[in-house]
Amino acid sequence: MTTPRGATFGAERQLGRLLITLAYVSVALLVGGVVLMLVAGISPLAGGPALNLDMLIPDLAALDPSGLLWLGLLTVIATPFSQVVLAAIAYGRAGDWSMVRIAGGILAVIAIGIAAAVLGTV
Amino acid sequence: MIIGLLMLGGGAAAGVFGSLLGLGGGVLIVPLLTLGFGLPLRDAVGVSLVCVIMTSSAAAGVYLERHVANLRLGITLELFTALGALVGGSIAFLLDERLITLLFAGLLVYVAVTMARAGTVPAAAGSELDVAPATEDPRANTMLERLSGDGYRVRHLGRGMVGATFAGIASALLGIGGGIIKVPLMHLAMGVPLRVATATSNLMIGITAAASTVIYVVHGGIDPYVAGPTAIGVFLGASVGSRLSHRVDLRQLRLLFVIVIGYTAIQMLLRVVG
Numbered sequence: 001m002t003t004p005r006g007a008t009f010g011a012e013r014q015l016g017r018l019l020i021t022l023a024y025v026s027v028a029l030l031v032g033g034v035v036l037m038l039v040a041g042i043s044p045l046a047g048g049p050a051l052n053l054d055m056l057i058p059d060l061a062a063l064d065p066s067g068l069l070w071l072g073l074l075t076v077i078a079t080p081f082s083q084v085v086l087a088a089i090a091y092g093r094a095g096d097w098s099m100v101r102i103a104g105g106i107l108a109v110i111a112i113g114i115a116a117a118v119l120g121t122v
Numbered sequence: 123m124i125i126g127l128l129m130l131g132g133g134a135a136a137g138v139f140g141s142l143l144g145l146g147g148g149v150l151i152v153p154l155l156t157l158g159f160g161l162p163l164r165d166a167v168g169v170s171l172v173c174v175i176m177t178s179s180a181a182a183g184v185y186l187e188r189h190v191a192n193l194r195l196g197i198t199l200e201l202f203t204a205l206g207a208l209v210g211g212s213i214a215f216l217l218d219e220r221l222i223t224l225l226f227a228g229l230l231v232y233v234a235v236t237m238a239r240a241g242t243v244p245a246a247a248g249s250e251l252d253v254a255p256a257t258e259d260p261r262a263n264t265m266l267e268r269l270s271g272d273g274y275r276v277r278h279l280g281r282g283m284v285g286a287t288f289a290g291i292a293s294a295l296l297g298i299g300g301g302i303i304k305v306p307l308m309h310l311a312m313g314v315p316l317r318v319a320t321a322t323s324n325l326m327i328g329i330t331a332a333a334s335t336v337i338y339v340v341h342g343g344i345d346p347y348v349a350g351p352t353a354i355g356v357f358l359g360a361s362v363g364s365r366l367s368h369r370v371d372l373r374q375l376r377l378l379f380v381i382v383i384g385y386t387a388i389q390m391l392l393r394v395v396g
Contacts, residue, residue, distance in 0.1 A: 008194075012191075013186070016184065020187075023179045023357070027176070031354055034351050044125050047347070048347035073172060076176050077172070077336065080175060080179060080329040080332040083328070084329060099194060106329065110333045113207075113208045114340065116212070117211075
C-alpha cells in the first residue's frame with residue numbers, strides 16, 4: 001500500500017516541536033546540574049558516578065548535582081527514541097504498516113543492544 | 123570551577139566551529155577532551171556521543187517542522203545504521219584504545235582533506251532532479267517511490283543500506299554523528315538533494331548516537347561531570363554558530379579548520395606512537 005508523504009506532514013511538525021522542546025528541557029536540567037556542581041566545588045575531572053537508577057530520585061531530592069546531570073543526560077538519550085516511537089504511531093495512524101515495522105525494527109535493535117550490554121555480552 | 127568553565131568554553135568553540143562547517147562537533151570534542159583535558163579516549167567518545175545527540179535533536183526538530191527532512195527515508199536507513207551502531211558500540215570496548223586513536227586520527231585526516239578540497243572543487247553529483255531508471259523488481263520500485271520526495275527520486279537503496287551500516291559502526295566507535303558519511307551517501311549515491319540529505323542525516327544522527335550511547339552508559343563509559351558542561355557548551359556554541367553563518371568568511375574559517383584538524387591528527391598519531 002502506498003501512503004502519500006503528506007499523510008504524515010502534521011505528525012512531522014509535532015515531532016519537530018517535541019524534539020526542540022526536549023532539547024531545551026535537557027539543557028535546562030544539565031545547566032541546573034552544572035550550577036550545583038560548581039557551587040559544591042566539584043571539579044569535572046573528579047570522576048562522576050556511573051548511572052544508578054535506584055539513586056536517581058534520592059539524588060534529585062537531595063539536590064545532588066549527579067541527580068540532575070543524569071536526569072538531563074537520560075532526557076538527551078531518550079529524545080531520539082521518542083522520535084522513533086512517535087513516528088511509528090504516526091505511520092500506524094496513516095495505515096503505513098511497513099514503516100511501522102521498520103521503526104519497530106530500530107527499537108528492537110536498540111533493545112537488543114541494551115539487553116546485551118546489561119547482560120555483559122557486549 | 124575553572125576547569126568546568128574551560129570545558130564549557132571548549133564545548134562552545136566546538137559547537138560554533140561544527141555548526142559553521144556543517145559538522146556534528148564530535149570530530150572536535152574527542153580531541154578536545156583527550157588532548158585538552160587528558161580524558162581516556164573511550165570516555166571522550168561517550169561524552170561526544172551525548173553532545174552529538176543534543177545538537178542533532180534540536181536541528182532535526184527544526185528540519186522536521188519545515189518539512190525539509192525525509193522522515194521515511196531517514197527511518198528506513200536508520201534501521202541499518204542502528205545495527206551498525208550496535209556492532210560498533212560492542213567492539214569499542216574490545217579494541218585496543220591505541221587502535222581506536224589511530225582510526226580517529228585517520229578520520230581527522232579524511233575530514234581535513236575533504237574540507238580542503240571543498241574550497242577548490244565544485245560540488246559533485248548530478249542534477250537534483252535526476253530521475254533514476256526503473257529497476258526490474260516492481261516491489262523495489264514501489265519502495266523507492268515511497269521513499270522519494272517532491273522533485274527527486276531515491277535510487278540505489280542497497281548501497282544506502284550498506285553505507286548506513288558502515289556509518290553506524292564509525293559513529294559508535296569514534297563518537298561522531300556520522301553525517302560526514304551519510305550526507306555524501308544520500309546525495310551522491312542515492313540521488314537525494316543536498317539540502318534534504320543534510321536534514322535527513324541530522325534526523326538519523328541522534329538515533330544512531332543514542333543507540334550506542336546506551337551501551338556506553340551501561341558500561342559506565344559516560345562521566346556526568348564531564349558530559350554536563352561540555353554538552354551545554356556545544357549546544358550554546360551550535361546555536362550561536364547557526365546565527366553567525368552568514369557573517370563569517372567560510373573560506374578562511376575552513377582553512378583555519380584544516381590547520382587545526384591537521385595539527386590534532388598529528389597529536390593523536392603521536393599518542394599512538396608514544
